Amino acid sequence: MPDSYTRRCIVKSILKAAATAAVIFTVRRRWSLVGISDACALSGILFLIVALFRLSRRLGFYNLVIYGFRKFKEIWKNENFLADGPHGYGEFVQSRRYEKNYTETFIAAACMFLCAAAILGI
Numbered sequence: 724m725p726d727s728y729t730r731r732c733i734v735k736s737i738l739k740a741a742a743t744a745a746v747i748f749t750v751r752r753r754w755s756l757v758g759i760s761d762a763c764a765l766s767g768i769l770f771l772i773v774a775l776f777r778l779s780r781r782l783g784f785y786n787l788v789i790y791g792f793r794k795f796k797e798i799w800k801n802e803n804f805l806a807d808g809p810h811g812y813g814e815f816v817q818s819r820r821y822e823k824n825y826t827e828t829f830i831a832a833a834c835m836f837l838c839a840a841a842i843l844g845i
Contacts, residue, residue: 729827736827740770740835760842767835774828781825783816790815 748762779785790812 732824732827733830736770736831737834740766740831743769744835744838756842760839763835763839763842767832767839770828770832770835774825774832777825777828783819786816786819787812 744759744762744766747765748759751758751762753761793815
């Protein structure tokens with residue numbers, strides 16, 4: 724059973740998805756149930772994309788790219804390039820902190836897809 728902090732994060736994520744759907748609905752100006760369903764589906768797609776990016780960051784897919792840009796910046800500015808410190812890729816990966824914050828956005832995306840399907844089913 725999730726703790727209260729996790730529940731709060733899930734509720735906040737669902738509220739953000741609903742607010743995004745409301746913004747999409749007003750911007751598209753399609754004033755019908757199909758427009759509401761489309762807005763919920765688009766919000767769900769956006770939150771699914773965000774969740775997938777967060778999951779890939781958690782799995783470490785971007786570590787090499789981030790490390791490469793930082794190393795390039797050090798070489799370009801020539802600041803402490805040969806100085807002692809965590810300049811190896813292994814040390815960089817070990818020093819990275821990750822948070823498990825992708826489940827809330829997956830749940831929000833699923834809720835928005837379910838909301839879109841429920842509205843079309845009316």
